[in-house]
Amino acid sequence: MNTHFEAAVVTEQGKSIAVVSVQPTVFQNSFNASTIIKGLLPIFEGIPVVLMTLDPQGAPAYFGRSDLILILETINVKEASWKEVTADIDLTNSCPMKEVEES
DSSP: OEEEEEEEEEEETTEEEEEEEOOGGGGGOHHHHHHHHHHHTTTTTTOOEEEEEEOTTSOEEEESOHHHHHHHTTSOGGGSOOEEEEEEOOHHHHOHHHHHHHO
């Protein structure tokens, strides 16, 4: 199943980080968010993945490794080179919330 999402790979302080834009509801369940990150790792060839959403005021909020979040909070991630990514990844098998929504 082809999935479309917005992503940017940023390199800061010598670390590359894949930032993937998601809907705010993804952050409501940390298990599902972690599962999504694991499902995305092969797409970015092992680059660590952090999920990002925008709060109602337009400020970024992150989910992922705390050391990577601290790095991302020091930059303006909106200025990163965002691209639409199409990947053959089936998040329905790795995201229990998706299965519940479709039932």
